[in-house]
Amino acid sequence: MAEGTDEAGVSYDEVRRWIRGFAEAVAENKAYLTELDSAIGDADHGINMNRGMQATLAKLDGASGDDIGSLLKTVGMTLVSTVGGAGGPLYGTFFIQMGAAAAGKSRLTGDDWAAALDSGIQGVIKRGKAEPSDKTMVDALLPALEALRSALSDGQSLGDALKRSAAAAEDGMKGTIPLVARKGRASYLGERSAGHQDPGATSSYLLLKTAAESFGSEATD
Numbered sequence: 001m002a003e004g005t006d007e008a009g010v011s012y013d014e015v016r017r018w019i020r021g022f023a024e025a026v027a028e029n030k031a032y033l034t035e036l037d038s039a040i041g042d043a044d045h046g047i048n049m050n051r052g053m054q055a056t057l058a059k060l061d062g063a064s065g066d067d068i069g070s071l072l073k074t075v076g077m078t079l080v081s082t083v084g085g086a087g088g089p090l091y092g093t094f095f096i097q098m099g100a101a102a103a104g105k106s107r108l109t110g111d112d113w114a115a116a117l118d119s120g121i122q123g124v125i126k127r128g129k130a131e132p133s134d135k136t137m138v139d140a141l142l143p144a145l146e147a148l149r150s151a152l153s154d155g156q157s158l159g160d161a162l163k164r165s166a167a168a169a170e171d172g173m174k175g176t177i178p179l180v181a182r183k184g185r186a187s188y189l190g191e192r193s194a195g196h197q198d199p200g201a202t203s204s205y206l207l208l209k210t211a212a213e214s215f216g217s218e219a220t221d
Contacts, residue, residue, distance in 0.1 A: 009107040009108050009109045009110070009112070009158075010068075010107065010108040010109075010112075010113055010158075010215045011106070011107050012066040012067075012068050012071065012106050012107070014214055014215050015068050015071060015072070015108075016060060016063075016071065017214045018210055018211050018214040018215065019056060019057075019060060019071075019075055020057065020060070021210040021213060021214045022053065022206065022207050022210045023053035023054065023056060023057050025206040025207075025209070025210050026046070026049045026050050026053045026203065026206065027050050027053070027054070029046065029202075029203075029206060030046035030047060030049075030050045031046060032046065032202075033045045033046030033049065033199050033202060033203055034046035034047055034199075036196065036197055036198070036199040036202055037199040039196040040181060040196045040198070040199075041085075041199060042085055044084065044085055045085065045087055045199040045200065045203065046199070048083045048084045048085050048087050048088065049083060049087055049091070049203055051082055051083065052078065052079045052082045052083035052087070052088065052091070053079075055078050055079075055081075055082040056074075056075050056078045056079065056082075059074055059075070059078050060074075066106040067103070067104060067105070067106065068099075068102045068105050068106060068107075068108060069099045069100065069101070069102040069103030069104060069105060070099065070103070071099070072095050072096070072098045072099030072102060072116075073095070073096055073099030073100070074099075075095040075099075076091075076092045076093065076094065076095030076096030076097075076098075076099060077092065077096065078092075079091045079092040079095060080092030080093075080096075086128070086200070087200065087203075089127060090124050090127060090128055090137065090200070091203075093120075093123040093124055093126075093127045094120040094121070094123055094124050095120065096123065097119045097120045097122065097123030098116040098117065098119055098120035099116075100119060101115050101116040101118075101119035101120075102116045110148075110152045110158040110161060111152065113148075113158075113215075114145065114148050114149050114152060117141075117144075117145050117148065118145055120141075121138070121141045121142060121145055124137065124138060124141065125138060133179055134179075134181070135176045135179040135181040135198050135201075136176075136181075136198060136200055136201065137198070137200035137201050137203070137204040138201075139172045139173070139175060139176050139179070139198065139201050140169040140170075140172040140173045140176075140201040140202075140204040140205050140208070141169065141172075141204050141208075142172070143168040143169065143171060143172040144165040144166065144168045144169035144172065144204075144208045145165070146168065147161075147164045147165050147167070147168035148161050148162070148164065148165035148168075150164075151164045151165070158215070159212075159215075162208075162211060162212040162215055163212050165208055165211075165212065166205070166208045166209045166211070166212040169204060169205040169207075169208040169209070170205050170209070172201060172205070173197065173198070173201040173202050173204070173205040174197065176197055176198035176201045177194075177195060177196065177197050178194055178195065179194065179198075181198070
């Protein structure tokens with residue numbers, strides 16, 4: 001994490017780099033995500049998310065301006081229209097709501113990022129009717145938000161706060177393994193869903209891990 005990130009905040013270009021990084025992470029883990037989904041879902045999470053993120057990359061190539069909110073809304077709308085299953089509506093809603101919170105901003109402070117993340121998560125909760133411990137992406141996202149806010153309130157740098165957020169998402173992801181699914185296709189399995197890591201929580205961890213790696217990096221888009 002580059003020095004000076006806290007003063008500068010998260011730039012429009014860094015958000016673009018985050019989206020590109022997430023697309024790369026999904027592509028690299030496509031088979032793994034689909035394998036996880038084959039145990040408790042429709043065996044298509046990796047395939048669907050990769051299709052959506054590749055479509056998103058095409059949209060990014062034509063994006064102009066520096067409005068982070070508009071960029072995130074474009075990502076969300078693209079995912080809604082290209083990703084099948086539950087992933088499209090949920091991830092689409094996540095990015096659309098993040099975009100609404102970041103509307104008109106060309107740079108995000110740590111608090112701005114936390115507010116946008118919160119808005120996205122609340123959108124997912126409302127759309128999917130999921131609660132903590134339902135064995136969904138919420139189980140990775142909520143702990144990540146809580147860790148981020150705690151780190152920022154403790155006066156930690158944005159870089160360290162993002163790392164703590166990603167670590168909490170990873171713990172939440174792993175924490176889905178013993179849970180019995182109460183939402184989605186996995187809930188049909190009842191007790192048999194226990195012992196399997198949730199694919200949505202896994203892709204959510206990749207999303208926040210990529211944010212920690214992208215924001216403040218010296219790399220260019």
